[in-house]
Amino acid sequence: MGIINKLSPHEAQKIAAxxxxxxxxxxxxxxxENALDAKATHIILxxxxxxxxxxxxxxxGVGMSEEDARLSIERHATSKLAKIEDLDTLQTFxxxxxxxxxxxxxxxxxxxxxxxxxxxxxxxxxxxxxxxREEIISRAPGTDITLNNLFGNIPARKKFLKTRxxxxxxxxxxxxxxxxAHHDVAFTVYHEKQLMLNTHQTTDLTERIAQIFDRSFSEQxxxxxxxTTKDILISGGITHYQYQRYDxxxxxFFVNKRWVKNYKLSQAFNRGFQRVMPPGKHPAxxxxxxxxxxxxxxxxxxxxxxxxxxxxxxxxxxxxSAIQKRLESETAxxxxxxEPLKPLQPTLADSLPTYNSQARHPFFEQPPFVQPSNIIQSxxxxxxxxxxxxHNSLVFSQIESTVSxxxxxQLSKTYILLETSSGLxxxxxxxxxxxxxxxxxxLRAGATExxxxxxxEIISLQAESLHTIIAFASELEQLGIHIEHAGDNxxxxxxxxxxxxxxxxxxxxxxxxxxxxEGGSFDRQTWHTKIRKKLYAMMACKAxxxxxxxxxxxxxxxxxxxxxxxxxxxxxxxxxxxTWLMSHYELERTFKRKI
Ligand code: ADP
Ligand code: MG
Numbered sequence: 001m002g003i004i005n006k007l008s009p010h011e012a013q014k015i016a017a018x019x020x021x022x023x024x025x026x027x028x029x030x031x032x033e034n035a036l037d038a039k040a041t042h043i044i045l046x047x048x049x050x051x052x053x054x055x056x057x058x059x060x061g062v063g064m065s066e067e068d069a070r071l072s073i074e075r076h077a078t079s080k081l082a083k084i085e086d087l088d089t090l091q092t093f094x095x096x097x098x099x100x101x102x103x104x105x106x107x108x109x110x111x112x113x114x115x116x117x118x119x120x121x122x123x124x125x126x127x128x129x130x131x132x133r134e135e136i137i138s139r140a141p142g143t144d145i146t147l148n149n150l151f152g153n154i155p156a157r158k159k160f161l162k163t164r165x166x167x168x169x170x171x172x173x174x175x176x177x178x179x180x181a182h183h184d185v186a187f188t189v190y191h192e193k194q195l196m197l198n199t200h201q202t203t204d205l206t207e208r209i210a211q212i213f214d215r216s217f218s219e220q221x222x223x224x225x226x227x228t229t230k231d232i233l234i235s236g237g238i239t240h241y242q243y244q245r246y247d248x249x250x251x252x253f254f255v256n257k258r259w260v261k262n263y264k265l266s267q268a269f270n271r272g273f274q275r276v277m278p279p280g281k282h283p284a285x286x287x288x289x290x291x292x293x294x295x296x297x298x299x300x301x302x303x304x305x306x307x308x309x310x311x312x313x314x315x316x317x318x319x320x321s322a323i324q325k326r327l328e329s330e331t332a333x334x335x336x337x338x339e340p341l342k343p344l345q346p347t348l349a350d351s352l353p354t355y356n357s358q359a360r361h362p363f364f365e366q367p368p369f370v371q372p373s374n375i376i377q378s379x380x381x382x383x384x385x386x387x388x389x390x391h392n393s394l395v396f397s398q399i400e401s402t403v404s405x406x407x408x409x410q411l412s413k414t415y416i417l418l419e420t421s422s423g424l425x426x427x428x429x430x431x432x433x434x435x436x437x438x439x440x441x442x443l444r445a446g447a448t449e450x451x452x453x454x455x456x457e458i459i460s461l462q463a464e465s466l467h468t469i470i471a472f473a474s475e476l477e478q479l480g481i482h483i484e485h486a487g488d489n490x491x492x493x494x495x496x497x498x499x500x501x502x503x504x505x506x507x508x509x510x511x512x513x514x515x516x517x518e519g520g521s522f523d524r525q526t527w528h529t530k531i532r533k534k535l536y537a538m539m540a541c542k543a544x545x546x547x548x549x550x551x552x553x554x555x556x557x558x559x560x561x562x563x564x565x566x567x568x569x570x571x572x573x574x575x576x577x578x579t580w581l582m583s584h585y586e587l588e589r590t591f592k593r594k595i
Contacts, residue, residue, distance in 0.1 A: 024051025025170040033093035035059035042186040050167030060142040063115040075101040105129040107147040116141040177259040183208035226322040233290040241276040250284035268316035272323025278575035414547040423583040431572035433544035436562045438573040441536040449498040450480040456492040499539040537573035
């Protein structure tokens with residue numbers, strides 16, 4: 001007897017459905033897309049148990065006739081595509097005519113719908129693809145689809161559903177994306193009967209952002225529309241670099257209004273912010289790429305989540321430069337609007353530097369790191385040219401390596417004021433010292449003294465995160481951090497580099513976990529480099545003089561000399577500027593000596 005069985009159409013459909021529908025959020029996506037295709041202006045979602053128990057989507061779109069409602073759950077039943085040539089000009093989200101059939105085969109589905117012109121509608125009730133009831137009803141025009149007991153008939157698949165929180169988070173992120181791309185549609189979302197999102201129709205993206213996210217996001221949002229280069233239009237916006245997050249949860253990319261995930265696009269986005277974002281911090285951005293249909297293939301993936309561009313580099317470069325341009329123009333405007341420098345306070349004279357060897361910061365007593373002399377030599381002889389960046393071209397003057405200066409004094413125990421040939425140079429003593437120490441640490445890579453902590457830092461973590469960090473124990477060890485599993489879901493940090501001690505260890509560990517969990521596509525070496533940079537930045541921050549530390553003339557001079565020798569001296573490792581130049585020209589203009 002042969003061993004090949006032909007699956008019944010019903011079984012085959014269940015398997016095929018699994019390909020498109022893996023998780024509740026895939027269902028929500030199909031339902032929202034259908035509602036948008038039906039020209040709905042208000043979409044309401046009711047989610048229970050992260051979508052595992054039930055998902056309901058109500059829209060006020062065109063609705064379906066009785067006949068169409070019956071057809072809609074058949075496979076390859078679509079009103080959106082009649083022949084294959086239509087694909088090129090298609091403007092709708094769906095076209096395979098598979099979604100409703102698939103949803104119906106893996107859940108108990110109820111479909112109620114009524115057309116705007118009709119006096120009554122129809123309600124169909126299915127029990128895993130078999131029609132159990134058909135009723136004539138009267139309801140508001142539009143469509144209402146409810147799914148219950150997802151995968152109740154495929155236990156193997158149900159097992160793979162994640163926790164309520166994880167499934168809910170995926171749904172919520174999706175709804176945020178949908179709501180951003182369609183701000184002309186109102187979205188209302190309930191989870192477990194709680195109102196989670198309520199947006200009204202708007203013509204303005206920034207207003208939509210304010211409806212979905214916190215105010216600080218919308219307030220720092222800089223909209224833009226790039227000119228079309230080679231038929232690419234990049235629009236949407238980004239946040240000013242002062243807006244910084246620990247995660248990338250507020251970065252959304254859309255191609256022809258479809259939400260997509262594309263690693264190369266994210267990288268181009270990051271490059272746009274290079275040198276203005278501190279390591280480990282992320283900006284927000286809502287990026288819409290509009291491009292000819294022939295230039296992009298969204299059908300490589302059955303769920304249409306991935307895109308393949310015909311000319312990816314052109315798009316990546318266009319995105320990167322659009323971001324840079326927007327940041328530059330914003331910076332230029334902010335400088336123009338800046339208040340003129342206030343007259344120097346008389347208190348400055350009181351705090352004029354005096355040589356005071358007692359009150360010195362340990363850094364000046366004995367440089368913590370004696371660099372190999374060849375490095376110092378090569379740094380001294382090398383003409384250091386800072387890379388062009390938004391900072392030094394527009395905002396922060398560079399200290400030229402040949403310039404001489406006179407120390408005017410210390411302001412508010414925070415800034416060092418210098419007279420230079422180009423004007424008044426203000427140095428943030430903490431940021432400057434951080435930049436110096438950070439570079440020294442980087443040059444000495446790894447050779448840091450470590451200490452045993454008297455009181456180990458105990459950090460409790462989620463089970464998943466615990467595994468992640470334990471797997472990185474040997475990398476951390478190389479950086480001077482010793483961690484041990486301390487029972488339950490906790491780790492103990494017992495050894496750290498001397499300059500770090502207990503400082504912000506929790507933050508560091510959480511950051512590492514976040515990077516590892518986020519960046520599936522990075523290799524271990526990349527992580528190692530990132531973690532090391534973060535660690536050095538923290539150590540530099542900890543060891544640097546603080547705002548409020550009084551510095552003697554000698555100390556200021558030492559710091560400035562070191563700063564001059566530092567290659568990346570324009571920003572501290574967190575991306576803050578170290579220096580600010582008030583040029584002669586600006587001074588003269590401020591005092592109306594020159595118009
Ligand atoms: P597709 O969207 O690929 O056409 P679906 O299975 O998602 O396939 O839907 C099948 C058909 O059912 C659609 O082409 C559309 O005509 C109809 N339909 C589905 N959802 C709605 C809705 N919310 N409002 C109106 N018509 C709908
Ligand atoms: Mg569809």
